Every structure is written in C-alpha cells, then in structure tokens.
Amino acid sequence: MPSGGAEGRAEVIATLSRLAHEQVVSSTTRDLLDAAEPLCDRLPADSDDAALIRVTRRDVDRARKLPADFVAERARAASQSIQVWREARPRNDFATFRPYLERMVEFARRTADYLGYTEHPYDALLDGYEPEMTSREVAALFAQLRDGTVPLLRAVVARASAVDAGVLRQEYAEEPVRRFALAIVRAFGYDLDRGRLDTSAHPFSTGFNRNDVRITTRYGRQSLGALFGAFHEAGHAMYSQGSAPSLERTPLAGGASNGIHESQSRLWENLVGRSRAFWQHAFPALQQHFPTQLRATDAEAFYRAVNRVEPSLIRVEADEVTYNLHIILRFELEQGLVAGAIAPQNLPEIWNAKMTEYLGVTPPADTDGVMQDIHWSGGLIGYFPSYTIGNVVSVQFFEAARRAHPDLVDRIRRGEFATLLGWLREHVHTHGRKFFPRDLLERATGTPLTPVPYLDYLRAKYHEIYGIQSRAG
Amino acid sequence: MPSGGAEGRAEVIATLSRLAHEQVVSSTTRDLLDAAEPLCDRLPADSDDAALIRVTRRDVDRARKLPADFVAERARAASQSIQVWREARPRNDFATFRPYLERMVEFARRTADYLGYTEHPYDALLDGYEPEMTSREVAALFAQLRDGTVPLLRAVVARASAVDAGVLRQEYAEEPVRRFALAIVRAFGYDLDRGRLDTSAHPFSTGFNRNDVRITTRYGRQSLGALFGAFHEAGHAMYSQGSAPSLERTPLAGGASNGIHESQSRLWENLVGRSRAFWQHAFPALQQHFPTQLRATDAEAFYRAVNRVEPSLIRVEADEVTYNLHIILRFELEQGLVAGAIAPQNLPEIWNAKMTEYLGVTPPADTDGVMQDIHWSGGLIGYFPSYTIGNVVSVQFFEAARRAHPDLVDRIRRGEFATLLGWLREHVHTHGRKFFPRDLLERATGTPLTPVPYLDYLRAKYHEIYGIQSRAG
Numbered sequence: 001m002p003s004g005g006a007e008g009r010a011e012v013i014a015t016l017s018r019l020a021h022e023q024v025v026s027s028t029t030r031d032l033l034d035a036a037e038p039l040c041d042r043l044p045a046d047s048d049d050a051a052l053i054r055v056t057r058r059d060v061d062r063a064r065k066l067p068a069d070f071v072a073e074r075a076r077a078a079s080q081s082i083q084v085w086r087e088a089r090p091r092n093d094f095a096t097f098r099p100y101l102e103r104m105v106e107f108a109r110r111t112a113d114y115l116g117y118t119e120h121p122y123d124a125l126l127d128g129y130e131p132e133m134t135s136r137e138v139a140a141l142f143a144q145l146r147d148g149t150v151p152l153l154r155a156v157v158a159r160a161s162a163v164d165a166g167v168l169r170q171e172y173a174e175e176p177v178r179r180f181a182l183a184i185v186r187a188f189g190y191d192l193d194r195g196r197l198d199t200s201a202h203p204f205s206t207g208f209n210r211n212d213v214r215i216t217t218r219y220g221r222q223s224l225g226a227l228f229g230a231f232h233e234a235g236h237a238m239y240s241q242g243s244a245p246s247l248e249r250t251p252l253a254g255g256a257s258n259g260i261h262e263s264q265s266r267l268w269e270n271l272v273g274r275s276r277a278f279w280q281h282a283f284p285a286l287q288q289h290f291p292t293q294l295r296a297t298d299a300e301a302f303y304r305a306v307n308r309v310e311p312s313l314i315r316v317e318a319d320e321v322t323y324n325l326h327i328i329l330r331f332e333l334e335q336g337l338v339a340g341a342i343a344p345q346n347l348p349e350i351w352n353a354k355m356t357e358y359l360g361v362t363p364p365a366d367t368d369g370v371m372q373d374i375h376w377s378g379g380l381i382g383y384f385p386s387y388t389i390g391n392v393v394s395v396q397f398f399e400a401a402r403r404a405h406p407d408l409v410d411r412i413r414r415g416e417f418a419t420l421l422g423w424l425r426e427h428v429h430t431h432g433r434k435f436f437p438r439d440l441l442e443r444a445t446g447t448p449l450t451p452v453p454y455l456d457y458l459r460a461k462y463h464e465i466y467g468i469q470s471r472a473g
Numbered sequence: 474m475p476s477g478g479a480e481g482r483a484e485v486i487a488t489l490s491r492l493a494h495e496q497v498v499s500s501t502t503r504d505l506l507d508a509a510e511p512l513c514d515r516l517p518a519d520s521d522d523a524a525l526i527r528v529t530r531r532d533v534d535r536a537r538k539l540p541a542d543f544v545a546e547r548a549r550a551a552s553q554s555i556q557v558w559r560e561a562r563p564r565n566d567f568a569t570f571r572p573y574l575e576r577m578v579e580f581a582r583r584t585a586d587y588l589g590y591t592e593h594p595y596d597a598l599l600d601g602y603e604p605e606m607t608s609r610e611v612a613a614l615f616a617q618l619r620d621g622t623v624p625l626l627r628a629v630v631a632r633a634s635a636v637d638a639g640v641l642r643q644e645y646a647e648e649p650v651r652r653f654a655l656a657i658v659r660a661f662g663y664d665l666d667r668g669r670l671d672t673s674a675h676p677f678s679t680g681f682n683r684n685d686v687r688i689t690t691r692y693g694r695q696s697l698g699a700l701f702g703a704f705h706e707a708g709h710a711m712y713s714q715g716s717a718p719s720l721e722r723t724p725l726a727g728g729a730s731n732g733i734h735e736s737q738s739r740l741w742e743n744l745v746g747r748s749r750a751f752w753q754h755a756f757p758a759l760q761q762h763f764p765t766q767l768r769a770t771d772a773e774a775f776y777r778a779v780n781r782v783e784p785s786l787i788r789v790e791a792d793e794v795t796y797n798l799h800i801i802l803r804f805e806l807e808q809g810l811v812a813g814a815i816a817p818q819n820l821p822e823i824w825n826a827k828m829t830e831y832l833g834v835t836p837p838a839d840t841d842g843v844m845q846d847i848h849w850s851g852g853l854i855g856y857f858p859s860y861t862i863g864n865v866v867s868v869q870f871f872e873a874a875r876r877a878h879p880d881l882v883d884r885i886r887r888g889e890f891a892t893l894l895g896w897l898r899e900h901v902h903t904h905g906r907k908f909f910p911r912d913l914l915e916r917a918t919g920t921p922l923t924p925v926p927y928l929d930y931l932r933a934k935y936h937e938i939y940g941i942q943s944r945a946g
Contacts, residue, residue, distance in 0.1 A: 004667035005685025011722060012681065019492070194477035208485065212478025249484060 003083075010079030017075035024063040033057055048246055051434040056251050058131070065114050074107045078378045085377030094348055094366045097377070102344045104379040105337050112338060122338045125382030129258040130389060132436045135335060138385045141451055142328045145388065148455040150358075152462060153321050156309045157360075159466045165308040167297045174219040176289040177226050181217060184227070184282060185234035188268055189421040190215070195237055202316070203229035205236040205265075209248060213237040225317070228269050228306075235268035236261055238421065242429025256428075257437040258383060262390020263397055264424065270320055270391075271398045271457075272420070277413040279303045304465055311359040313368045321462060324391060325358045330373075330384040338381060393441060395454040397428065400445040476556075483552030490548035497536040506530055521719055524907040529724050531604070538587045547580045551851045558850030567821055567839045570850070575817045577852040578810050585811060594811045598855030602731040603862060605909045608808060611858045614924055615801045618861065621928040623831075625935060626794050629782045630833075632939045638781040640770045647692040647699075649762040654690060654703035657755065661741055662894040663688075663707040664714055675789075676702035678709040678738075682721060686710040698790075701742050701779075708741035709734055711894065715902025729901075730910040731856060735863020736870055737897065743793055743864075744871045744930075745893070750886040752776045780938055784832040786841045794935060797864060798831045803846075803857040811854060866914060868927040870901065873918040 001009065023029065036053050043050040081100035088097040112121035122135040130138075182197055200216035207213035215237050217229035239255055247253045255261040272278050276299075283299035294302070309319045315326040333350065336342030342350060351370040356362045363369030375383055401423040402408045411419050427444035434440075441449060463470050474482065496502065509526050516523040554573035561570040585594035595608040603611075655670055673689035680686035688710050690702035712728055720726045728734040745751050749772075756772035767775070782792045788799040806823065809815030815823060824843040829835045836842030848856055874896040875881045884892050900917035907913075914922060936943050 002665065002667050002669050002685055002687070004664070005681060008682030008684050008721070191477070192475065194475050196475050208478060209481030211481050212475055214475070248481070 003087075006079065006083040010076045010083075013079050014072040014076035018068050018072040021063060021066070021068050021071045024060055025068070029056075029060060033060060046434070048244075048252065048434065052250055052252055055433055059251055062115065062128070065116065066111065067114075070110070070114070074111070074379060077103055077107060081379070082374065082377045085371065085374065089367055089371045092365045092367045092371075094371060097371065098344055101347075101376060104376060105344055105381065107379050108338055108381040109340070120335070120339065122335050122382060125338065126385065129383050129386050130437060131257055132438060137449075138331065138389075141392065141449065142324075142331060142385075142388065144451045145324050145392070145455070146328055146358075148451065149321060149324060149458070152459060153309070153311070153325075155468045156321060156462055156466050157311065159468065160310070162466045163304050163308045164301075165305040167294065167302065167305050168224055169222055170293045171221060172224055172290060172293065174226075177219060177224060180286055180289050181227050181230035183285070184273075185215070185230055187415060188231070188234055188238065188272070188417050190234040190238050191241055194241055197230060203233050205233040205240070207237065207240040210241055210243045210245065210253065213240040224306075228273060231273035232265040232269035235265035238268070238424075239264040239429050242425045243432040244430045247432040247434070252432045252434050254433050256431070256433055256435060256440045257389075258386035259389030259393060260428070260437050260440060262387055263393035264390075264428070266390050267394040267398055267424075271394055272412060272417070274303075274306055274320070275409070275412065276300070276303045277409045279306070280413050281415040307461070307465055309462065309466075311361050313355070313361055313363050314372055320391075321458060322359060324388045327384050327388040329354045329358055331388075334381050334384065389437075389449070392449065392451050392454045393437075395457045396441065396445045396447065396450070397424065399453050400427070476560075479552065479556035483549045483556075486552050487545040487549035491541050491545040494536060494539070494541050494544045497533055498541070502529075502533060506533060519907070521717075521725065521907065525723055525725055528906055532724055535588065535601070538589065539584070540587075543583070543587070547584070547852060550576055550580060554852070555847065555850045558844065558847065562840055562844045565838045565840045565844075567844060570844065571817055574820075574849060577849060578817055578854065580852050581811055581854040582813070593808070595808050595855060598811065599858065600855075602856050602859050603910060604730055605911055610922075611804065611862075614865065614922065615797075615804060615858075615861065617924045618797050618865070618928070619801055619831075621924065622794060622797060622931070625932060626782070626784070626798075628941045629794060629935055629939050630784070632941065633783070635939045636777050636781045637774075638778040640767065640775065640778050641697055642695055643766045644694060645697055645763060645766065650692060650697060650699050653759055653762050654700050656758070657700070657746075658688075658703055658707035660888060661704070661707055661711065661745070661890050663711050667714055668710055670703060676706050678706040678713070680710065680713040683714055683716045683718065683726065686713040697779075701746060704746035705738040705742035708738035711741070711897075712737040712902050715898045716905040717903045720905040720907070725905045725907050727906050729904070729906055729908060729913045730862075731859035732862030732866060733901070733910050733913060735860055736866035737863075737901070739863050740867040740871055740897075744867055745885060745890070747776075747779055747793070748882070748885065749773070749776045750882045752779070753886050754888040777938055780934070782935065782939075784834050786828070786834055786836050787845055793864075794931060795832060797861045800857050800861040802827045802831055807854050807857065862910075862922070865922065865924050865927045866910075868930045869914065869918045869920065869923070870897065872926050873900070 033053065033056060037057070040050050040053050077100075081104050084100045085097055088094070108125060109121060112124040115124035115127070117124040120135050126133055126135055126138065178197070178199075182192075185197065186192055194211045195213050195215065198214065198216045200218060203215070203217045205213065205215045215230065215233035217226045217233065219226045239261055243253050243255075255264075279299045279302055283294075283302050286302075287294040287297075297305075307319070309321045311322050312318060315323070315330075318326055329351070332354070333342060333347065336350075337344065337347075348366050348370045351366075352362055355369070375381070401420055404423055405411070405419050408420060411417075428440065431440060435443065438448065441447070459470065462468070506526065506529060510530070513523050513526050550573075554577050557573045558570055561567070581598060582594060585597040588597035588600070590597040593608050599606055599608055599611065651670070651672075655665075658670065659665055667684045668686050668688065671687065671689045673691060676688070676690045678686065678688045688703065688706035690699045690706065692699045712734060716726050716728075728737075752772045752775055756767075756775050759775075760767040760770075770778075780792070782794045784795050785791060788796070788803075791799055802824070805827070806815060806820065809823075810817065810820075821839050821843045825835055828842070848854070871893075874893055877896055878884070878892050881893060884890075901913065904913060908916065911921065914920070932943065935941070
C-alpha cells in the first residue's frame with residue numbers, strides 16, 4: 001500500500017469492523033439463536049448443528065459485550081498505530097511509537113473490562129485467541145517449559161561448536177529456492193489449485209475460503225530460510241484447506257484456535273521440515289538445485305546445520321530451543337501491561353533486561369528489541385502464548401499420529417507425507433472450529449495439553465545433535 | 474486467485490453486493506434524504522451539499538428499483554461467468570461460455586426492466602455508466618464518428634507503407650521499460666506517495682480512496698506497449714487522486730462517469746503520450762535506456778512509429794483511428810442483444826461479419842473475436858460506449874486547456890506537464906461525481922458533447938503523418 005493510503009484504510013477497516021460487529025450482535029442473530037438453542041439437547045454434541053449453535057452463542061455473547069463504537073474506534077486506532085510502527089521501527093524511534101502503543105494497551109485494558117474476567121484481565125484477552133484457556137494455565141505451562149528449556153539451552157551453548165551451519169551462509173539464488181519450496185509444499189499436500197505461493201516482506205498465509213488459501217515466504221540472499229517460511233505457512237494453509245466443506249460460510253469454518261493453527265505450521269516446519277528423515281529424502285533434490293553450494297555437504301550435515309541452536313534477538317528467526325523463551329518474555333510483559341504493573345514507557349528497558357536474563361543477548365536497538373513484532377502495534381495483546389502452545393501441541397499431534405502409524409517417520413523418509421496429512425485431516429483439519437482446543441486435543445490425542453512430549457522431543461533431538469550426555473531424571 | 478477460489482469469491486461478492494445494496498435502499502438512508510432534500514433549494518446548485526443530495530437521490534432511486542435478491546444473484550452469476558470465460562477463452566471454446574453469456578444477457582434485460590426506460594431497454598443500462606445519456610444520443614454521435622473515420626482509415630491504409638514501426642518490434646527488457654514508465658508518469662503528476670505501479674496480465678487502475686490509487690501495466694518481450702498502458706492508467710489514477718478531499722467517503726468521490734474517466738486516460742495516453750511534442754521531450758531519455766535498439770532512430774521517426782495505424786483484431790491494441798470502430802461494433806451488438814434482436818448463439822458469426830465490414834479483418838478464432846473482452850462475461854453491457862465517449866471528450870478537454878494556455882504544447886515539449894494537470898484538476902478532477910457528465914463538460918469547455926474536435930484532431934494528425942492531401946469540406 002502506498003503510504004498515503006493508511007488513513008483511508010483505517011477508516012474503511014473501522015467501518016467494516018462496525019458493520020460486521022453489528023451483524024453479529026443484531027436482534028436477528030439473537031432471535032435465530034434463541035430459537036435454535038432448544039434444539040441443541042436433541043442433537044449429538046459433536047454434530048455440526050450443535051457445534052454451530054454452541055460456537056455462535058459464544059461469539060455472539062462475547063461480541064455483545066463490546067459497543068459497536070468501541071470496536072470501530074479500536075480498529076481505526078489499530079490501523080493508525082500499525083502504520084506508525086512501520087515507519088518508526090526502522091528508525092529505532094520508540095518515542096514516536098510510544099503514545100500509539102499506550103493507546104493500544106489502553107484499548108486492550110478497556111476490552112478486558114468490557115469482556116469481564118474473574119482472575120486476571122489478561123484472561124479476557126487470551127480467551128479471544130485460545131478459547132476457554134486462562135493465564136493461570138498458561139503460566140503453569142510456561143514455567144514447566146522454561147525449567148526444562150534453560151538447562152538444555154545451557155548445555156547446548158556449552159557445545160556450540162559441535163554444529164557448523166556455514167553451509168547455509170552462502171549465496172542461494174531466489175528462483176531455485178522458490179522452485180524447490182514449491183515442490184516440497186506440493187508434496188506435503190498443499191493443494192495449489194486452491195492456493196499459491198508468493199513473495200512478501202514477512203511470510204504469512206491468508207485464506208478467503210477453504211478453496212483459496214494462499215501463502216508467502218521471503219527470500220534472503222544468504223539464506224535458505226525461505227524454505228522453512230514456506231513449510232510453516234503451508235502447514236497453516238493445509239489446515240484451512242482441510243476444513244470440512246459442510247462448514248463453509250458458517251462460523252465453524254477455520255481453525256480451533258491460534259495455538260492449534262500454529263501447531264500445524266510448526267509441525268510441518270519443524271517436526272517434518274527440520275527432521276533427519278525429511279532431509280534424507282529431500283537433500284539430494286536440493287543438492288541438484290545448488291550443486292556448487294552443496295557439493296561438500298551431505299544430508300546428515302545439512303540436517304545438523306538447519307538445527308543449529310543460537311540465542312538471538314529476533315523471535316521469528318529463533319531455533320526450536322530458544323523460541324519459547326522469546327514467547328515467555330512477551331507473555332510476562334503483556335500481563336504486566338494489561339494489569340498496569342508495567343508502563344509502556346519502561347518497556348524497552350525491561351525488554352532488554354529480560355532478553356539478557358533469558359537468552360543472554362541484549363538488543364543494541366529497539367528496532368531488534370521491543371519494536372520487532374507487529375502484534376502490539378495493532379493491539380494484539382494476549383496472542384503471543386499461542387505460538388508456544390502451537391509448539392507444544394505440534395508434538396502431541398505428531399506423537400498421536402505416530403502411535404496410529406508406527407512407520408510414520410519411515411514414510412517421511414520415503415517422501416510419503418499423505419499418511420501424516422491424512423491423520424491430521426481426520427483428527428484436526430476437518431473439524432474447523434467445531435471443538436474448543438481443549439476438546440479437540442483430547443479427542444485427537446487422548447491427553448490434555450502437556451509440555452512433556454515437547455520437552456522430551458527437544459531433549460532427545462538436541463542431546464543427540466550436540467552430543468550431550470542424557471542424565472536420568 | 475487460485476482457480477479453486479472462484480466459487481467462494483462469487484459467494485462473497487454476492488453477499489457484499491447485497492449488504493451494500495441494503496444500506497443504499499434502507500429506510501435510514503431514505504429518511505435522511507427526505508429530511509435533507511428541502512434544504513436543497515437554499516443551497517447553491519454547485520455546492521457540495523446540494524450535489525450530495527442530488528447524486529445520492531439518483532443512486533438511491535436507481536438502487537431501490539432492484540430487489541436485493543436480484544442484485545446478489547446477478548453478482549454471483551457474474552463471478553461464475555467471468556471464471557468460465559477466463560478458462561474458455563484461451564481454448565477458443567465459445568460453446569462452453571455461451572450459456573453463461575446468455576444468462577448475463579438475461580440479467581441485463583431484467584435489469585433494464587426493473588430500472589425502466591422510455592425508448593430502448595439499452596437506455597436503462599447505459600444510464601448506469603453514462604448518467605443521463607440515451608442510446609439515441611450515442612447512436613447519433615457514433616454515426617458521425619463512423620462517417621468521419623471510415624474515409625480517413627481508407628486513405629491511411631492506402632498509404633500504409635508511409636510509416637515504418639519496425640523500431641518497436643525489437644527486444645525491450647522489462648526493467649528499463651518499467652523505470653522509464655515510472656519516471657514519465659511521475660513527471661505527468663501521478664503521485665507515487667499515493668499510488669504505485671505494478672505488473673499484471675492486463676493493465677488496470679484501482680483506487681481505495683484519493684490517497685491510494687494504484688496502476689498496473691503489462692510487459693511484452695517485443696513491445697514498448699507497457700509505456701502506453703502506464704500512461705493510460707496514470708490518467709485514470711490522476712483523476713481519482715485529484716478528487717477534492719472534501720468529497721472523501723461520500724457518494725461524490727470518484728469520477729463523473731466512465732466516459733469522463735476514460736477521457737483522462739486517453740488524454741494522457743494519446744494527446745500527450747503519442748504527441749510529437751512529448752516525444753521531442755522524452756525520446757532522448759528513452760534512447761539512453763535502450764541505446765542499441767534506438768541507435769538509428771530519432772524523435773520524429775519514433776513519433777511516427779508509435780502512431781502507426783493498422784486495422785487489427787484486438788480492441789485494446791487498436792490505434793486511435795480504428796479504436797472507435799471496435800466500440801461501434803460492440804454498441805450495435807449490445808443493442809441487439811438487449812432488445813432480443815440478436816441471440817447470443819449467433820454472436821460469433823455476426824461479430825466476424827462486422828469486423829470484416831468495418832475493419833477489413835476477420836478473426837480466425839473467437840479467442841481474438843467475440844471472446845476477447847471480459848465485459849460481457851461479467852454482465853457489463855452498456856459500458857463500451859464510454860470508451861469512445863472518452864476519446865471524444867479527451868480532445869474537447871485538451872482544446873479547452875489549450876485555449877486557456879495557448880503555449881500548452883510548448884510546455885509539453887519542455888517536459889512541463891503541471892499546467893495541463895492543473896487545468897484538469899481545476900475543471901474536472903476536483904469535482905468528483907458532483908456534476909452529471911453533460912454539466913461537467915459544459916462547465917469545463919463551454920460546449921456540449923461533440924465529435925467535431927476529435928475528428929478534426931484525427932484528420933490533422935494522420936493526414937500529416939501519412940502525407941494525405943486534405944480536401945476542403
């Protein structure tokens with residue numbers, strides 16, 4: 001968008017937000033729901049119709065708590081604030097951004113007040129991204145993760161020289177990277193008759209309906225990062241493409257939560273795309289695309305390179321071990337902001353202190369510190385936990401699929417991804433938003449949300465890569 | 474869009490069409506209008522407020538004649554039909570497209586019936602693109618144009634060898650063409666802080682508000698056509714960018730009619746971009762971009778090359794002399810379709826016969842014949858006359874600007890376009906939709922719609938280029 005268009009777009013988004021809100025809270029919707037609800041008792045709880053009534057009621061109840069003017073005003077402020085962030089971030093200009101951030105934090109607090117909560121205002125926000133989850137649960141999960149991750153990271157950093165990622169720091173032309181990424185996501189099962197792969201400043205996926213779900217990635221001159229961006233976004237897109245046709249154009253189309261969505265992207269990016277089995281299959285083809293750069297490398301060395309762990313400043317570039325520490329930091333800051341315990345003006349200082357404490361790196365500038373993510377600028381507060389929940393759940397799903405198909409990893413090693421996708425389609429994708437994340441997870445895996453499989457996965461993988469002696473307990 | 478997305482998009486567009494329609498015809502809008510209308514008498518007729526009431530009343534009255542279900546159904550059918558056309562056209566498959574075309578013609582006839590008309594159902598459709606104009610007026614204008622153009626074309630064709638366009642049939646790399654096009658449209662006055670130039674399969678301009686108006690062009694390996702596509706779209710975009718800020722987010726933002734819009738694109742594409750004065754200014758810079766290709770060419774030869782006249786199959790590639798004959802043909806067919814005098818199944822035959830009669834060329838396939846334009850597939854019937862009205866009006870505006878600034882052409886020869894743009898801003902752009910095309914034209918030029926200046930312009934330019942002896946009378 002040309003820079004001049006920001007203000008006009010803010011007005012349009014405010015108007016559309018208001019109109020959409022008005023439809024949801026209208027008396028027509030309410031009357032229809034009131035008439036339908038008594039039928040619920042006669043329907044199986046997992047039927048489409050029962051879920052439609054249940055989920056719509058929840059959406060409507062939530063929306064009715066927010067005045068239409070407030071929704072429009074918040075949307076307009078978010079558009080403006082995002083635009084200011086876009087311009088201020090490259091100039092490392094937190095001072096200009098600060099009043100807009102303060103305003104978005106204030107909107108988040110007012111949102112929580114309108115929505116109501118019993119324990120912490122953060123609960124009201126979190127519930128918008130992770131239905132029926134509380135910050136108490138998140139905090140408990142994150143504490144376990146942190147306690148499991150910090151010693152692992154320390155052990156890995158002590159043996160940093162065990163992995164050489166030099167092979168990745170060469171010149172990789174964009175076009176062959178794109179062709180290879182496209183071939184892989186197609187092999188995963190991303191349907192290109194109902195999708196496409198484009199280039200953008202930051203990778204994303206966006207969908208209009210299950211038959212039009214598009215992804216982007218970004219290309220760096222000295223990076224194969226575009227591959228993992230494409231795998232990640234294809235994971236999101238396959239989830240959307242797999243939503244049952246019967247749910248189209250209803251509130252049930254889409255994904256169960258941001259965390260469940262992220263579980264799909266991380267599963268394909270990491271549990272498949274950064275696995276040894278996958279690169280045993282895919283490396284020869286990549287080598288054909290880059291015979292010069294990859295002449296002296298083999299699948300095993302490449303596997304190790306793409307799994308190099310290194311504490312760094314930027315969340316979206318973080319490896320599997322350090323990623324959740326970035327999220328835990330944001331979760332703690334968000335809770336403080338919403339509760340009023342942290343003032344936005346103190347954020348840069350607190351951010352940098354926590355980065356030093358958790359990751360041992362200190363941002364030299366807010367550009368790569370507190371201003372690195374777009375989320376807060378648009379008022380997305382309460383969203384970050386979903387990323388880590390996604391990591392945790394991705395392993396729970398993968399392990400459940402492997403219990404159903406014990407040869408799953410061998411199949412991946414043969415370039416056969418249909419078994420995995422089929423399991424995900426049946427147990428996750430097809431249900432759209434029908435079930436709360438908690439229920440979906442239980443139905444699919446038989447267990448509630450737990451960090452244990454994720455921590456086991458991390459330890460097994462990185463102990464082996466870095467040659468760390470596992471200790472009992 | 475991936476092909477799978479067409480159906481879902483059709484549904485979305487149908488829903489949005491219905492919602493927009495419902496807002497326009499709502500009792501709220503009607504009550505507000507009823508309350509405002511008595512104020513009109515106390516307002517100057519050319520005030521923003523009086524125009525707002527007048528134009529909104531017209532829009533509302535027109536919209537209220539169409540049932541919301543019909544609008545949604547028509548929008549859905551149009552989306553489907555466009556998609557079928559997209560797939561059938563390259564396969565030269567009129568048979569597959571035909572039932573969809575028949576359906577869109579039927580929608581057009583029903584639209585005319587709903588809207589009402591006194592003389593010809595076509596009037597009701599035309600009025601949607603050229604407010605307050607009748608097909609009788611269009612027919613009279615087109616007859617004069619045809620009578621003036623056919624002998625000119627005959628004379629030009631007889632001296633076809635007088636102009637050599639071989640210089641254009643070389644390899645022109647895309648990137649320098651793009652850079653040159655961008656420099657020129659910026660010099661014209663297209664504001665790139667409020668716009669951008671991209672690449673697409675067909676050139677177009679699209680705007681979200683006056684501060685975000687974007688254009689595209691297309692690049693051919695053996696063509697500088699991208700330049701004229703960019704000039705054309707920049708003309709449209711400068712009109713939208715020049716709409717008064719006070720009209721933003723009201724029904725008065727935008728352009729007076731499709732024909733007036735086209736006058737702006739054709740003015741910059743042809744009256745500036747294909748003028749001798751312009752290329753005397755711009756050719757040296759183009760030559761620097763393509764020193765090899767343009768080594769043996771000078772500004773005069775280049776000017777002649779880009780004005781070569783040649784009857785051809787494709788409207789969008791037609792030169793200034795033959796262009797209107799393509800439109801006249803379509804206008805005649807549309808009138809026949811809407812009146813029921815022509816059945817869609819006979820279109821290919823009639824199309825080819827008329828092409829042979831008017832232009833002396835016969836399409837070898839429907840791909841480059843009756844299926845070449847997207848318009849009919851989307852139900853845009855009554856739209857084509859706007860193109861020729863645009864050509865006619867472009868010269869009326871240009872001559873009026875020259876009366877105000879007798880050295881206008883000298884200024885263009887010096888690369889000074891601000892005088893011309895300033896005149897257009899003041900007399901055309903700033904008014905948005907405030908005035909009916911007829912009134913806008915009279916206010917700006919002092920004369921009603923007339924083909925005389927356009928025919929005089931064509932004759933003077935092409936007699937000179939082709940060395941044709943002018944005869945008196």
